Amino acid sequence: MAKKLLIDLDRLRDNRPGESSDQLRPDGVLSEYPNKDGRKTIRELALFRYTCRRCEDAPCIAACPADALDKDDEGMIKRSTNLCIACKSCVVICPFGTMMSDFFEHHRTPENYFDLNDPDEILKFIDNNPEGAVQWVEMEEDPSKDIYQLNDRVLIKEKEWDSIKKLNQGE
Numbered sequence: 001m002a003k004k005l006l007i008d009l010d011r012l013r014d015n016r017p018g019e020s021s022d023q024l025r026p027d028g029v030l031s032e033y034p035n036k037d038g039r040k041t042i043r044e045l046a047l048f049r050y051t052c053r054r055c056e057d058a059p060c061i062a063a064c065p066a067d068a069l070d071k072d073d074e075g076m077i078k079r080s081t082n083l084c085i086a087c088k089s090c091v092v093i094c095p096f097g098t099m100m101s102d103f104f105e106h107h108r109t110p111e112n113y114f115d116l117n118d119p120d121e122i123l124k125f126i127d128n129n130p131e132g133a134v135q136w137v138e139m140e141e142d143p144s145k146d147i148y149q150l151n152d153r154v155l156i157k158e159k160e161w162d163s164i165k166k167l168n169q170g171e
C-alpha cells in the first residue's frame, strides 16, 4: 500500500499561531494544483472541500472586496489567488470559522511552502507542523473515522459537515 500524508485539520486548529504572531503555518503544495489561478495549498483545498458548509448566500463571497471568491459547479468555494488582497474579510465573516486566521497571506516565503511531490520536502513538512498534525501513514480513506481522501497522496481528517459529506459521496 502506498504511503500517504494524513493531515488532521482539528489538530492544526488547536495549534494556531497567536493572532498577533507573525508565525505562519507551514503549508503543502502539489505541483498539479498551481494553475492559472495561482498556488493552491493543501490546507485551502481541504478546508473548502471538507470544512466549508457551502452556504447558499455565501457571506464570504459578498464580503470580498476584490471579487476573489466564487463557487464552482459543485457549490464549492474557490479563491483566485491573483485577485485576493489578503484582507481577511472572508475569514472574519464566515459564521463557521472555516478559514484559519493565517489562511491567506501574501508575505509567505518559499520556506513556508513544502512541495509534497518531493520525499525530502514531505519529511520537512511533517517536522514543521505541530506534533501529530501531519503523519506519513499506510492507510486508506475511512469515513467512519472522519478520514477522507483528498487525492491519491493526501488524506484529510476532519469532521465533515453532513450535507457536504453527501455531495462528496455523490448522493
Ligand code: SF4
Pocket (backbone or CB within 6 Å): 051, 052, 053, 054, 055, 058, 059, 060, 061, 077, 093, 094, 095, 096, 097, 098, 099
Ligand atoms: S461563509 Fe464560510 S461556510 Fe459559508 S460558504 Fe463561505 S467559507 Fe463556506
Ligand code: SF4
Pocket (backbone or CB within 6 Å): 063, 064, 065, 066, 067, 068, 069, 079, 083, 084, 085, 086, 087, 088, 089, 090, 091, 104
Ligand atoms: S482575504 Fe482574499 S478572498 Fe478573502 S475577502 Fe479578502 S480579498 Fe477576498
